[in-house]
Amino acid sequence: MPEYGARRAAIDDLAEVFPADICRRLDAAGLPAHYVPAQWGGALDSHESLLSIWADLARRDLSAIVAHGKTYLGAAPVWLAGDPRQAVATAEAVLGGTPISWALSEPEHGADLLNNALTATAAADGYRLDGRKWPVNNATRAGLLTVLARTGTPGSGRGHSLFLVDKSTLRPDAWRNLPKVRTHGVRGIDISGIEFSGAVVRASDLIGDPGTGVETVLRTLQLTRPMCSALSLGAGEHGLRIATRFATERIIQQRPLIERPYPRSVLARCAGVLAAVEAVALVAARSIHCLTQEMSVVSAVAKAVAPTLIDPMLSELAEILGVRSYLTTEYAFGAFQKLNRDHRVVAIFDGSTPVNRSALIQQFPRLGRALTSGAADEEELRICASPGTPLPPLQRSALTLLSRPGCSLVQSLAGLPEAVTAANAPDDVIELARAFRMTASRLAASMAQVRPAALPSMAAYELAAAYELCFAAAACLQLWIHGADQYRDEPLWLDAAWLRVALRVLLHRVSAVLREPAPESATADGALDDGITMVLAEAVRTGGPITPFGKAWPPADSETAAGA
Ligand SMILES: Cc1cc2nc3c(=O)[nH]c(=O)nc-3n(C[C@H](O)[C@H](O)[C@H](O)COP(=O)(O)OP(=O)(O)OC[C@H]3O[C@@H](n4cnc5c(N)ncnc54)[C@H](O)[C@@H]3O)c2cc1C
Numbered sequence: 001m002p003e004y005g006a007r008r009a010a011i012d013d014l015a016e017v018f019p020a021d022i023c024r025r026l027d028a029a030g031l032p033a034h035y036v037p038a039q040w041g042g043a044l045d046s047h048e049s050l051l052s053i054w055a056d057l058a059r060r061d062l063s064a065i066v067a068h069g070k071t072y073l074g075a076a077p078v079w080l081a082g083d084p085r086q087a088v089a090t091a092e093a094v095l096g097g098t099p100i101s102w103a104l105s106e107p108e109h110g111a112d113l114l115n116n117a118l119t120a121t122a123a124a125d126g127y128r129l130d131g132r133k134w135p136v137n138n139a140t141r142a143g144l145l146t147v148l149a150r151t152g153t154p155g156s157g158r159g160h161s162l163f164l165v166d167k168s169t170l171r172p173d174a175w176r177n178l179p180k181v182r183t184h185g186v187r188g189i190d191i192s193g194i195e196f197s198g199a200v201v202r203a204s205d206l207i208g209d210p211g212t213g214v215e216t217v218l219r220t221l222q223l224t225r226p227m228c229s230a231l232s233l234g235a236g237e238h239g240l241r242i243a244t245r246f247a248t249e250r251i252i253q254q255r256p257l258i259e260r261p262y263p264r265s266v267l268a269r270c271a272g273v274l275a276a277v278e279a280v281a282l283v284a285a286r287s288i289h290c291l292t293q294e295m296s297v298v299s300a301v302a303k304a305v306a307p308t309l310i311d312p313m314l315s316e317l318a319e320i321l322g323v324r325s326y327l328t329t330e331y332a333f334g335a336f337q338k339l340n341r342d343h344r345v346v347a348i349f350d351g352s353t354p355v356n357r358s359a360l361i362q363q364f365p366r367l368g369r370a371l372t373s374g375a376a377d378e379e380e381l382r383i384c385a386s387p388g389t390p391l392p393p394l395q396r397s398a399l400t401l402l403s404r405p406g407c408s409l410v411q412s413l414a415g416l417p418e419a420v421t422a423a424n425a426p427d428d429v430i431e432l433a434r435a436f437r438m439t440a441s442r443l444a445a446s447m448a449q450v451r452p453a454a455l456p457s458m459a460a461y462e463l464a465a466a467y468e469l470c471f472a473a474a475a476c477l478q479l480w481i482h483g484a485d486q487y488r489d490e491p492l493w494l495d496a497a498w499l500r501v502a503l504r505v506l507l508h509r510v511s512a513v514l515r516e517p518a519p520e521s522a523t524a525d526g527a528l529d530d531g532i533t534m535v536l537a538e539a540v541r542t543g544g545p546i547t548p549f550g551k552a553w554p555p556a557d558s559e560t561a562a563g564a
Contacts (some may be wrong), residue, residue, distance in 0.1 A: 006532065009061035010333035016187045018141075019064040026057070026068050027097045035072035037079055046391050047223065051230045051285040056551060058234020059241075065231065067189040070137045073224045074100030077146050077162055078221075080396050081208035081216040086164055091471035103133035103165075103194060104217065111355045113148060113214050116160055118196070120149035126202040127151075127163065132178065134193030137349075140177040141190045143167055144171070148213050158211035159367035163201050173482075174199035184339035198330055219399040221351060222295035225303035228283035228350050232306035233281050233547075235343040236274045236313055240546060241553070242336050243317040244536045246324065258537060261526065263320050267536055268529035271546065272501035273313045275492075277306050278547045279475035279502070282387050283409060289391040290383045292398035297363060297407045298471075304356040305468035307347035309509075314340045357464035361456045363402060367467070368447035371440060372404025374414030381408055385478035387549050409474045410467065413440040416477045423481045428522065429496050432503040435519065436473045439510055443467060462513055469510040476502045479548070487548065491535040497501035498548045501532055 012019050034050050036042020044050060050072070057065040071094055078090040094100060109115050118131030129149060133139065145165045152159035167175070178193030208216050244267055246259040256262055284302035286297060318325035321336055328334040347353050360367075383389065417433040425433075443466055450460045480499045492498040504525070511518045539546045543554035 006334045006335045012188045012295050013338050023063040032094045036091045036094050040087050047285040047288045055233045056229035058231045059238040062235055063189050066186050073098045074102040076145050076223055077216050077220045078264040081334055090186045099138045099141045100145040101145040102135045103145045107134050112170055115154050116148055116150055118149050120151050126200050129196035129199045132195045134178055135181050135191045136193050138190050138194040139194045145413050151210055160213035161210050162207040162213040162216050163205050164207050165201055170199045171326050185344050188372045216240040222299040222399050225299040229281035229302050229306035232310040233277050233347045235339045236310045238339050239314050240270050241540050242332055243320045244540045246321050264533040265529045266316050268501055268532040269505050270313045271532050272505040274311050275498045275502040276472045277309050279479050280472050283384050287382045289394055290380045294403045294407055295399055297403045300356040300359045301468045301471045304353045325511050337544055357461050360464045361460045364447045364450045367406050370442050371411055371444035374411055376408040376412040381412055405536045410470050413437050413474050419481055426496055432473045440470050465513045467509050469506050473506045491546050497532055
């Protein structure tokens with residue numbers, strides 16, 4: 001993938017200019033092929049690979065990848081529910097560099113898909129579209145859009161259908177682009193909309209059967225939501241590199257800032273958060289292939305927990321950077337304030353955090369029972385927790401709206417203390433694994449008491465947040481167990497350093513969410529923080545990875561500078 005620089009990203013952002021040059025270079029480098037399944041001529045055979053590419057790009061510039069990556073989201077419903085002719089045509093368009101947009105939101109209906117108002121009325125020659133989609137990423141630049149339209153009774157699960165709309169086939173006076181909307185972050189990209197007034201699409205543009213639009217959208221989100229965690233991972237890594245570099249360079253009272261215990265503790269804690277988000281992202285992306293039937297749970301958890309962990313982490317890092325977290329052109333071309341603003345949207349689009357928690361709560365009775373049973377498919381979990389190893393092809397028909405087995409990963413907490421003991425984990429890791437097993441067991445009891453309700457209580461949302469943190473802890477533990485031999489000599493893996501700091505920070509969070517007493521600090525915590533901070537500082541200096549499964553980011557010139 002092409003190298004591009006913080007300076008260029010900052011200039012485009014300040015001028016609110018679309019990152020066209022970067023997107024062109026990503027096209028030329030072949031990124032669109034990663035949005036097309038191999039069976040239709042593309043290179044998408046592993047969502048872990050796509051996650052890795054996106055995270056790599058997101059750490060350089062979130063705007064560019066939000067703009068470019070939209071095509072994957074726009075095309076994905078066709079891969080799931082389109083007919084072979086639609087799939088071939090969409091693949092050709094994507095591979096040819098045509099942006100594809102995904103038009104769900106409406107001015108009066110954001111997440112409320114069942115009440116979307118844009119209508120598709122059956123006509124002699126197809127369907128007539130009337131209404132507006134707004135705000136929509138790439139609505140103006142796109143050549144094709146997948147559009148959710150009402151074809152039946154509002155509020156009903158079968159009241160909407162999905163269409164593949166090719167702008168070039170529409171009568172020019174029957175549609176118009178809506179102006180670009182100015183945004184807090186991702187300022188340069190094309191957030192606009194589209195209005196249809198009697199635009200006629202062909203019956204053959206219907207994706208799937210009439211009335212299956214919402215179901216197709218919900219199944220598609222099971223693929224796209226885990227991918228959004230790449231955006232959080234990239235933003236978090238970029239922020240941590242910038243703050244670490246700053247702490248090593250900034251001299252306070254004649255000594256580098258990083259020598260003080262307070263910033264060291266913050267940096268180490270943030271490294272733990274980032275490791276946990278990487279664990280969630282990796283396991284969720286791999287689960288698409290090996291725990292497909294559980295994706296209704298896994299996708300909602302990953303989409304909610306990744307930005308929920310990264311947003312406050314960026315606030316902590318901003319404190320270290322002081323005024324340089326706030327200036328728009330100083331220190332690394334103002335990259336920190338840009339990524340901090342850009343990242344805010346991750347918790348909003350593709351299903352906000354409350355929307356994902358709400359989806360999780362609907363499955364609580366089954367999840368609570370499954371959590372009590374401790375049932376988990378160990379072999380599938382081993383595959384999910386072995387990054388870089390081959391994955392089975394995605395069985396699209398296995399994506400269902402409710403997960404019968406619950407969530408194997410969270411359920412595996414029941415046996416994880418014994419498993420980490422067998423893997424020779426340090427004593428404090430075994431204790432932390434036990435603490436999470438107890439939390440999960442209490443959680444199961446509380447979840448079982450939540451009655452299905454159209455408007456769930458606040459307590460239910462808190463349980464959902466705690467469940468997400470248990471998922472993150474289980475992901476860390478499983479990845480460590482299955483990776484400990486392979487990565488034994490990597491600096492972050494020595495003495496299970498990343499795992500200890502990640503579990504510690506997750507346990508603090510879950511205690512706060514459940515309003516339980518915070519775990520006591522251990523005497524070893526300070527030494528752990530010091531060790532992690534030294535690894536971070538060295539990695540930022542040499543361009544080494546700063547996460548357990550991360551990639552190098554070589555320090556480069558001032559244009560592309562790592563952490564700059
Ligand atoms: C940069 C950017 C890119 C975007 N790209 C696209 C795109 O490509 N395609 C597209 O269709 N849209 C896109 N959107 C729109 C985005 O997805 C909307 O934010 C989303 O549709 C929600 O809309 P809303 O905020 O109006 O929320 P509403 O749904 O009106 O929600 C308002 C509030 O209610 C909460 N809420 C809603 N439903 C529930 C629920 N069931 N349970 C609990 N709380 C709930 C929400 O969390 C929020 O706090 C984009 C937006 C931005 C800013």
